[in-house]
Amino acid sequence: MIITKTTDGTSLTLVLEGRLDTMTAPQLESELRDSIEGIDKLFLDFASLEYISSAGLRILLSTQKIMNKQGSMVIRNANEGVMDIFDITGFADILTIE
Template sequence: MEINSDRNGEKLTIAIEGRLDTNTAPELDNAIKNDIADIKDLTLDLSGLEYVSSAGLRVILATQKIMNSQGKMVVTNVQDMVMEVFEATGFTDVLTIE
């Protein structure tokens, strides 16, 4: 998995490429927690995300909970396979997906 961050003031975009699974979820969790302390506007760009497991979903949900209290989070460019997982797990009701 590859994680690319682009910060502009209180706005942060995190692009994720590859597989978000049990092995890579802790890496994403650490990257997000290190970067979002004073962020008001977070975008998760999933255009390169090929797969997400339950461990990855936990990281995304935990991030959404943090951002609910300090700003907003938008998930963009979700691939069909990942969108199917979001739909099956009810994440489409929890996340703002564009």
């Protein structure tokens, strides 16, 4: 998985490319842990994300809890396959998705 990070003041955008699964979830978790302090707007761009597993969903949930305390988290450009996973798991009701 490739993660591209852009910071604009207190806004952070992470663009994810590839698969967010058991093998790559620690990479995202580490990037988020190192980057979200002082951030009040977190955008996750999933335009190039091919797949998300339960390991990826766990990271999204824990990040959402952190961002609820310090600002907001928005997922953008999720493809149909990823949206299906969000719908089936109920994450579509928990996350802010544009």
